Amino acid sequence: MPGIKELHVNGFRRALDADGERSLLSVLRDDLDLTGCKYGCGEGRCGACTVLVDGLPTRSCVTTAAAAAGKQVKTIEGLAQGGKLHPVQEAFLAADALQCGYCTPGMILSAVGLLAREPNPSREDVVRALSGNICRCGAYPRIVAAIEQAARAMKGDGK
Amino acid sequence: MSEPPGSDFLLEPERYELLGDALANLELSRRGFLRTGGSLVVALLLGEAAAQQPPAERRQRPFGGPLPREIGAWLHVGADSAVTAFTGKVEIGQNIRTSLAQVVAEELRLPPARVRLVMADTQLTPYDFGTAGSQTTPMMAAQFRRVGAAARELLLDLAAEQHKIERGSLRLADGKVVGPEGKPSVDFGELTRGQKLVKLIDDKIPTTSPDRWTVAGTSAPKADGREFVTGEHRYASDVRRPGMLFGKVLRPPSFKAELLSVQTKDAEAMPGVTVLHDGAFVGVAAPTEQAAVRALAAVRAEWKEVGGPSADELFKYLKEHPGAAGRGFGGPSRSTHGSIKEGLAAADKKREATYTVAYIAHAPLEPRAAVAEWADGNLTVWTGTQRPFGVRGDLANALGVPAERVRVIVPDMGAGYGGKHTGEAAVEAARLARAAGKPVKVVWTREEEFTWAYFRPAGLIEVTAGVKADGTLTAWEYHNYNSGASSMRLPYEAPNYHVEFHSADSPLRQGSYRALAATANTFARETTLDDLAHDLGLDPLAFRLKNLKDARLAAVLEAAARQFGWGKAKAPAGHGFGIACGTEKGSYVATCAEAAVDRDSGRVRVVRLATAFECGAVLNPGHLKNQIEGAVVMGLGGALFEAIEFAGGKILNPRFSAYRVPRFSDIPVLETVLLDRKDLPSAGAGETPIVAVAPAVGNALFQAAGVRIRSLPMVPRGLKQT
Numbered sequence: 001m002p003g004i005k006e007l008h009v010n011g012f013r014r015a016l017d018a019d020g021e022r023s024l025l026s027v028l029r030d031d032l033d034l035t036g037c038k039y040g041c042g043e044g045r046c047g048a049c050t051v052l053v054d055g056l057p058t059r060s061c062v063t064t065a066a067a068a069a070g071k072q073v074k075t076i077e078g079l080a081q082g083g084k085l086h087p088v089q090e091a092f093l094a095a096d097a098l099q100c101g102y103c104t105p106g107m108i109l110s111a112v113g114l115l116a117r118e119p120n121p122s123r124e125d126v127v128r129a130l131s132g133n134i135c136r137c138g139a140y141p142r143i144v145a146a147i148e149q150a151a152r153a154m155k156g157d158g159k
Numbered sequence: 160m161s162e163p164p165g166s167d168f169l170l171e172p173e174r175y176e177l178l179g180d181a182l183a184n185l186e187l188s189r190r191g192f193l194r195t196g197g198s199l200v201v202a203l204l205l206g207e208a209a210a211q212q213p214p215a216e217r218r219q220r221p222f223g224g225p226l227p228r229e230i231g232a233w234l235h236v237g238a239d240s241a242v243t244a245f246t247g248k249v250e251i252g253q254n255i256r257t258s259l260a261q262v263v264a265e266e267l268r269l270p271p272a273r274v275r276l277v278m279a280d281t282q283l284t285p286y287d288f289g290t291a292g293s294q295t296t297p298m299m300a301a302q303f304r305r306v307g308a309a310a311r312e313l314l315l316d317l318a319a320e321q322h323k324i325e326r327g328s329l330r331l332a333d334g335k336v337v338g339p340e341g342k343p344s345v346d347f348g349e350l351t352r353g354q355k356l357v358k359l360i361d362d363k364i365p366t367t368s369p370d371r372w373t374v375a376g377t378s379a380p381k382a383d384g385r386e387f388v389t390g391e392h393r394y395a396s397d398v399r400r401p402g403m404l405f406g407k408v409l410r411p412p413s414f415k416a417e418l419l420s421v422q423t424k425d426a427e428a429m430p431g432v433t434v435l436h437d438g439a440f441v442g443v444a445a446p447t448e449q450a451a452v453r454a455l456a457a458v459r460a461e462w463k464e465v466g467g468p469s470a471d472e473l474f475k476y477l478k479e480h481p482g483a484a485g486r487g488f489g490g491p492s493r494s495t496h497g498s499i500k501e502g503l504a505a506a507d508k509k510r511e512a513t514y515t516v517a518y519i520a521h522a523p524l525e526p527r528a529a530v531a532e533w534a535d536g537n538l539t540v541w542t543g544t545q546r547p548f549g550v551r552g553d554l555a556n557a558l559g560v561p562a563e564r565v566r567v568i569v570p571d572m573g574a575g576y577g578g579k580h581t582g583e584a585a586v587e588a589a590r591l592a593r594a595a596g597k598p599v600k601v602v603w604t605r606e607e608e609f610t611w612a613y614f615r616p617a618g619l620i621e622v623t624a625g626v627k628a629d630g631t632l633t634a635w636e637y638h639n640y641n642s643g644a645s646s647m648r649l650p651y652e653a654p655n656y657h658v659e660f661h662s663a664d665s666p667l668r669q670g671s672y673r674a675l676a677a678t679a680n681t682f683a684r685e686t687t688l689d690d691l692a693h694d695l696g697l698d699p700l701a702f703r704l705k706n707l708k709d710a711r712l713a714a715v716l717e718a719a720a721r722q723f724g725w726g727k728a729k730a731p732a733g734h735g736f737g738i739a740c741g742t743e744k745g746s747y748v749a750t751c752a753e754a755a756v757d758r759d760s761g762r763v764r765v766v767r768l769a770t771a772f773e774c775g776a777v778l779n780p781g782h783l784k785n786q787i788e789g790a791v792v793m794g795l796g797g798a799l800f801e802a803i804e805f806a807g808g809k810i811l812n813p814r815f816s817a818y819r820v821p822r823f824s825d826i827p828v829l830e831t832v833l834l835d836r837k838d839l840p841s842a843g844a845g846e847t848p849i850v851a852v853a854p855a856v857g858n859a860l861f862q863a864a865g866v867r868i869r870s871l872p873m874v875p876r877g878l879k880q881t
Contacts, residue, residue: 022449030405030448035397036390038573040524041605045815048524076390089388093380096781099789100252101387102524102573108388127823134815136524136574137252138792139785140826 004065009034010078020066024058025049027065028075036076036105040134047133050106051075057113059132076105079112088112091150092143099137107133111147121151197351201310201358202233202285203302230285230359232302234263234310240334240348242267242274244303247287248295249279249545250571251579253845254782255295257382258375261778262300265367265375266307268331276382279569281551289546291577291671293744293843300778300841304366313358317350318343369776369837376837378781383571394573396528398541400598403530404433405448406591407455408601409441410611413808414667416462425457433595434458442587444595468666469806474515474619477641482662492644492660499623502634502655506625508694512687513621515870516642516679517802518614518667522820525573526608531588532598538565542585543572550582557586558593576793577671578612609813614803615672616665618642620683626691630705637683641665643676646743646850649684651706667805673790674846677743678797678853682871685739685854689861699738699858700725709742711773714834715749716740718771722832723751730862733758734766737858741850745842746774750791750851753827754859761877765795765825765856771832772848775839784831787848791829794852796821800875819875 002020006013009032018027028034028051037060040048044059051060052074060068079086088111091097098104107130114121114129121129126147135143235243244263250256260274267274277283279290287299311331318336319326328339337344369376386392411418421441423434431446432454441458445451468476503509529542538560544550547567555562572579584601592599603611618641625634632653639647641663649656692702700720707713720726720738730736733755740749753767772787800819804811812818853871861867864878 019449022447026448029397033399034390035393035399038394038525039396039602040526041815043605043814043816046524046605076388080389085385085388092388093384096381096785098252098381098384098387099254099785100524100572100574101392102394104387105390130823134524134820134822136522136576136793136820138789138821140792140821140823141788141829142785144823 002066004069007032007065007068007073008071009073010075018065020064020069022065023061024051024063024065024068024073025060028060028073034075034077038102038105040102045132046103047106047110047130048103050109050133052109052113055113055116057110074109076109079108086112087153088115088147088150091146091153095142095146095149097139097142097146099139103133103135103137107135107143111150114147115151115154119151119155121147123148197238197348197353197355199236199310199313199347199351199356199358200233201306201313201360202230203306204359204361205231231287232299232306233285234303234306236310236314236347236351238348238351238353240346242269242347243277244274245277245284246299246303247279247281247284247548248299249290249547249569249575251290251545251575252572253295253786254381254779255290255299256571257379257782258296258778259300259303260382261375261377261379262304263307265372266304266311268311269334269374271374271379271382273334278571279547280566281547281568282566286548289549289580291545291580293746293845293847296774296778296841296843297745305360305362305364308366309358309360309364312364314347314350318345321350321352369841375778376776376780376835378779381782393570394525394528395530395541395543395570396525396573396600396602398530398570398600400530400532403598403600404444404446404591404595405451406442406444406588406599406601407451408587409455409458409460410607412462413464414467415808416464419461419463421461422459425459426454429454429457433591435591435594437590440590442591444591444597444599465808467805467808470517470802470804473617473666476666477617477619477663480664482641482664494648494658495656497655499634499636499655499657502653503623503625505627506633507628508691509623509625510687510690510694511623512683512690512869513619514679514683514686516618516620516682517871518617518669518805519672519797519801520609520614520803520818521576521578521612521672522609522815522818523574523576523578526605527579527584527603527612528601529582529584529588530598530600531585531592533592533596536560536564538589539568540566540585540589541568541570542582542588543575543579544569544582544585545575545577545579546582549580550585553582554585554589558589576673577675580671581613583611605815606813609803609818610810613668613670615797616642616669616676617667618676618679620679622683622687624687624691626695628695630695630697630702632706639676639680639683642679645675646677646680646684646741650709650712650742651688651703652708653706667803673793674743674849677741677846677850678794679871681739681741681850682853682857685741685851686857686867686869689737689739689854689858690867693861698726703738703740711747712740712742712749715747715771715773718832718834719749719751719769722771722830723753723767723769725751733863735859735862735864737855737860737862739851739854739858741847743847743850746772746844746847748772748847748851750855752852752855752859754856754863756860756864756878761879763799763860763874763878765799765827767828767830768852768855769830769832770848770851771834772844773834773836774842774844774847776837776841777833777835778841780833780835783833783844786844787831788829790846790848791852792821792826794849795825795856797871798853798856798873800872802872802875
């Protein structure tokens, strides 16, 4: 099994020695101790494992580490800059868009990915883009509200 | 200076002999309270009446009467004025970490962020029977109000004494005791003057009345919220210990299969792999999860399978296979009044109906997980469970060590919904860690979580009811098989009733699920009531109100109806309106639903749900609304499409690609009305809001399409109209 010696994560080159066939989720969590992405289903159907790979929301549980080699991986830990939360993170807090919080990193990154390609999403756009993310606690309405609020905030900042 | 124990008194910490176990549990020295400067600890003793667990053995004291043995809640004020509250309750997303801080902050006149909670650590927090049954708000919050109030009174006493000021002129403000015109202004921590003070109180402390709340009763934001949106929070499945291995456990191919033989040589030969074979338990631990999966795959086992009934035969099976003598949680298993025969004879309209309810899964997004670490014969386990002390006992038994050597720590969890009362992963991790001589992490796969946990019980319900033309009930006969007794009691007036729960030999492992059998029983009851109203040509709301004497239930019905606009307009073509209500655990819910059915495709869409809820004095309106919405969303799943499929002792749909749960696209317009009764004691809200969703939607579908559905889930494959 070819090994992976390095991944680009959150703007840094991280040295590794991992079997490339292992899931990106497992390498991020177990080798790099970036536990923000979560295991929820192992089949890419719940979204808890979502990270951004070259800006695209990606289910890391069904992505091999090898497939992420050479690409820019962003996890929830890399979202806040210099201690300042990302507008989506701020919006989730302000809207109380979480209960147990386990789905939250995946939700936030899926939202960041959506807003990067569609800064002006309709409610239908949000629902469609997030349809792969499960919130078993049922915080859906507030998650939608948070994402809409974040979209407004990000346009206001001229981002 | 002997004072009767159990009343207010200040105690030097070393008076252990007065309270034995209760105080020893406080274990002041181990908590480092004595490390620097002074501290104040206020703890509430639970007497027999207040204790939730069966009465422990009593110790006689000179003044007679039983001695309180357990400490339910305690509060620590440090020399640095930091306020810390300790509770054995668990945070599972219901936001009690926030609301409990609020009630303490209220009594101490502090902002909620100034109160930190230490939760669910068997070494650091008081004993607790478990976070379940909607009990945290009525019991634990009430206890914390008392310890907070007692701490306040004590701080005022100390300040008055130390500064020779009239007590009445002092008040608490922003973490200090302040006198007239702000002088003196003394930090809480200064008042202990380097002493270690322990105050033990009983239930009788007066607390701030809810109509004067300024901190409790507000929508304070989620405590530690930032840690969840940044990924900093470590759930049990995120815990990492030096030298940690990853564990996997061999599962039988079907339920009750017997392990005939197992060959582990190939697995043992793999580098870094430990194999444990102990009776029916076979597990592996390896340096990576990938290696553990491979090691497990290398284990060769032979099983004798016994099969089992399929979902198709289930309800007949439940009726024909009674279980041990009927014991339903949530109420007496049988209740009778008058004569059903006479009641039915007096009826103008009668209804006989059978309802079925499928097994469903909790499916918490974080599956069972545990990290176990042994050191010098002491075991520490980080795990997600709603019963940390219960699991500590389970670990002690399973591993054959005294409970005092076991510490269970529950970080804020990735949900539970009643599905994590047990500690399977904890025991598995502990066994593997002991065998490997290193810490071991066990995280259940989603398939394991769907198969080897426990389900919400399936149920068969038979109802016979009679009603007079004037809309009054004459007879109500009700039998629930297997599902349970919660909400089986009829909240409507009926002179003749017989309500009975029959336990059954469930083919699948079953247990607590949010609201227990209240969902099934409310569905059967409120659907039957809808049928009766229809038979009489009466409005479903008016029919219910006519037969209700419970004013609190009537209030939520009317509030939901008002919010929904019940009776204001007819439903558009293909749409229908439905209403239902229920009460459980001291709180009240009513839901109005609008549903639409596409005649050609049979596709069902829930358009709108309006829910009214009342639980006494509300601790945090925002978080209460979140709980209600979350329960309603969860209820939609069980109402419409969730079902465990099984045959031959196997679960057939143990993954999210085959077991449908509510997603963004399933969410209707959700409206929530809170009835804040500051004049009533606060009740819990984690469960009750789920119970009226299914019947409200079912009643709406009946109006929309003329089809009456008596099974949950109602429309797993849409609605075919003939």
